[in-house]
Amino acid sequence: MLDPRAPFLVPAQGERLVRDAYRRDFRHRDAQIHNRDSWKFERRQHFEEQGSPSRDAFRRGDWEEALRLLDERREDLLAVAREDERRGSFFHRVRVVETPLTPYMRWELHSLRLRAECGERVRVVGVEKVAASERTAPLPEVVILGGRTLYHVLYTETGVPNGAVRYTDPGLIGGWEKYLKSLYEAGEDVMSYFDREVAHLPSPTTKAE
Template identity: 65%
Template sequence: MLDLLAPVLATEQGERLTRPAYKQDFREREEAIRDGSSWKLERRQHFEEQGSPSRDALRRGDWDEALRLLADRRDTLAAAVQEETRRGYAFHRVRVVEKPLTPYVQWELHSQRQRAQYGQRIRVVPAERVAASESTHPLPELVVLGSHTLFQVLYTETGVANGAIRYTDRDLVTRWENYIKALYAVGEDVISYFDREVARLDPPTLSAGRE
């Protein structure tokens, strides 16, 4: 387990945003960052992502098509990394993983391995390493943008995006940024994790039409 405990996050300290408001605010704040970094913590083991043809294929149980569609976005990923490099911007992801892998996480690790091949910074942390911070509830889904803004991304029980809570208190943002950085420091590069734990897995099996 990681000795460092996660900071307290009180929802009353933040401002609730609808999904459209969150997406717009996130985009504007991220695009304004120059020579800075951001940190994302992914904890849930299942999401119902919208607007991803590959994700839709997974939902249908068409694994080969899901992977083919991921391969089709290589030019887009390369262009995005080039733009981030031009701005001096670094986006880091920490993916907490439970075993056995859910179908969603198995698919996502394929996606993240591909992102890492194009230079994105992604590391995997086993759920056991954050257990000390989850005695009452799982860690939240978080993004820290440019050391100034913390978003707690919200989801329904079924994993559908449902807006966010925005926090701008500097001390709070710094504490969470430092916590995610500590997780990143002890995490494993997603490519080596994928090669050892994911590459040889059979396609995921969906039960009753659901992951």
């Protein structure tokens, strides 16, 4: 059964990390996880990806090159999946999708489909699934590592990464894990969603963003 409400995150109860500190902290904590799953919840419908050649090609309007560059990541993603298997720790992603799809979301869904092909566990939910938790504001972007650390990932108004707030309270993290698991169970596998809603669409252009 879908839990109706996500736990509320109070910034003062966490620790603010600037972007570089967040990335270092994430890598350090992620490397220590064994036999415990991790979760990512994505809500925004537009991001400005940093350090992605595929995303850069998309910004230039070169859709075919963007897709080609996405596929170049396949071996790296397969290696990540093998490492997850070795550690007994699997990454689950819950992606909220609004329609009509933004140009960014059409690009990201291609990326998520590739991740799923390589072993990542990705499901899509419609905005109605989170409506009970969004009566005053959209839900935050959240990552949970191994049940021990929760990051509220921050972005600028235009979608540029801007660090995170780190939480370590077990009760808060447990509440979010329960909520994300219920969303995941209520969601649709990204591959079937992609085949039905995205595969037939014409190439998007950055002008529409």
